[in-house]
Amino acid sequence: MKQNDTRIYDIAVIPDKTSFSADGGNALLNMGDGTEPGMNAKRDKDTGSRDTGAKSGYPYANNDWSRAIIERNNTRGSVFSKLLQRPYTPGKTLFDPESQDFAKASSDQTIIHYYSADQNGDTVATGTQTRVTLSMAADRIEGVLSSDPVLGDEWDPTQQQWQGGLSVTRGGKPLDQGVDWNASYTYDDPRSGNAAWHDGVPADTDAKVRAIRVSFDRARFQSAADTGTVRVVFLTRVTVDAARGNVKSSDTMTGEFTTDQETARAEGDNFIWVIAPSEPAASIDTAVTVTDGTGTERADGAQPGDTAGYVIRPRLTNIQRSGTVVKPTITVPYPDGLLDPVMAGGPWKLTISGSGAGRTITFTYDSPDGTLIPELGVDGSVDLPAIEWRATVGNKAAGTISAAATQTTDIAQNGTVPAHPQVTSNTAVAQFIVDAKAGETGALNALTSKTDIGDSLS
Numbered sequence: 001m002k003q004n005d006t007r008i009y010d011i012a013v014i015p016d017k018t019s020f021s022a023d024g025g026n027a028l029l030n031m032g033d034g035t036e037p038g039m040n041a042k043r044d045k046d047t048g049s050r051d052t053g054a055k056s057g058y059p060y061a062n063n064d065w066s067r068a069i070i071e072r073n074n075t076r077g078s079v080f081s082k083l084l085q086r087p088y089t090p091g092k093t094l095f096d097p098e099s100q101d102f103a104k105a106s107s108d109q110t111i112i113h114y115y116s117a118d119q120n121g122d123t124v125a126t127g128t129q130t131r132v133t134l135s136m137a138a139d140r141i142e143g144v145l146s147s148d149p150v151l152g153d154e155w156d157p158t159q160q161q162w163q164g165g166l167s168v169t170r171g172g173k174p175l176d177q178g179v180d181w182n183a184s185y186t187y188d189d190p191r192s193g194n195a196a197w198h199d200g201v202p203a204d205t206d207a208k209v210r211a212i213r214v215s216f217d218r219a220r221f222q223s224a225a226d227t228g229t230v231r232v233v234f235l236t237r238v239t240v241d242a243a244r245g246n247v248k249s250s251d252t253m254t255g256e257f258t259t260d261q262e263t264a265r266a267e268g269d270n271f272i273w274v275i276a277p278s279e280p281a282a283s284i285d286t287a288v289t290v291t292d293g294t295g296t297e298r299a300d301g302a303q304p305g306d307t308a309g310y311v312i313r314p315r316l317t318n319i320q321r322s323g324t325v326v327k328p329t330i331t332v333p334y335p336d337g338l339l340d341p342v343m344a345g346g347p348w349k350l351t352i353s354g355s356g357a358g359r360t361i362t363f364t365y366d367s368p369d370g371t372l373i374p375e376l377g378v379d380g381s382v383d384l385p386a387i388e389w390r391a392t393v394g395n396k397a398a399g400t401i402s403a404a405a406t407q408t409t410d411i412a413q414n415g416t417v418p419a420h421p422q423v424t425s426n427t428a429v430a431q432f433i434v435d436a437k438a439g440e441t442g443a444l445n446a447l448t449s450k451t452d453i454g455d456s457l458s
Helices: none
Strands: 006-012 065-071 080-088 107-110 123-125 129-136 150-155 160-170 181-186 197-199 211-216 230-238 247-258 263-275 281-291 307-317 326-333 338-345 348-353 360-365 387-393 400-411 420-433
Touching (some): 006 263, 160 181, 211 230, 338 348, 360 387
Antiparallel strands (some): 006 065, 150 211, 247 263
């Protein structure tokens, strides 16, 4: 590796089959058979799961993968760096205009290659602008320059296109084109060796541009009056269609200079994932806590007269546009052995329908028509308000009492985005056990025959 070069290597980690086993000769292997969620899977397969508790990985979605970044730097630190940003507006999804154009966005987000079950930090939708910042820490260059320092960037114009907005600053102050710096660009592969470079800054509408480079006048660059980091900033827009699957769109920075002490050339690759809208999905989980008459949680089985307190957490994902109206309905077949179910918290209405073993507990959102407009995350997900309800454990309750909750949500049309009726979740079950002794009964019978003092009553 040359000085200031960077190399990035993917690493697949293969855990031992006993890595997560307990001690002892009869201990089970990982997950019982020696496997685990990311085994033998590609790096971008997400291991995050609300069902199993497995976590997503970093920097790749598969937590069996990692990345080694090897940099050969001067002890003074890196000279070159690169930053990608995307537009961001709280409450707007990736497919909203406020998340696609910096002029319409309230702020921006730095692209980070971090994955979680809820959000990816490097995803954008087709049509999204990205802001590219190329930096050079001029005060870290040692020696006298013998060539003009250069900052450049290249990309695939079939995936993203130049949108201009070029600015060149040092220490936050603009530098003069033609005096401090000059630009050139090419429509050809800049690595081919025979690329035709054109002087000047390309028009903002020139979608054919494949690479740009900015060179700095070496004498002015090392002038004592010039201090601070040099930054080259411009915009591109993602154009590639991700309808057939997510597309990784990369662009590569190059930085180079030569002094009487060293020749340095660095490359910095960065990328974004271009995604298409996914089908909306619903999920749900639930839990129960049993307390006695004093409010103390039962450590063992429940008793008649105890209170079973439930919480249900409904969730929606992949809602494409903000402002979408949803109408969620959560149903629970009436658990045998419970009495008088009532709401205990949350903006929901509880109703009971049917009779006998066919009764159903239904929760609808507490609004005139049962609908709401949720505030979405950038990935189109939302945790709906939790549902808290409770019921009394009846005298006839016995065995295991189960409450199985399912969410069914109607998602309304929003502009050109079609409606998605009856989006149905998994079924989540919360259960507890009634103490077997709680159901024991007895009877007393009166002895009607006459007895005298000292006679046995048995």
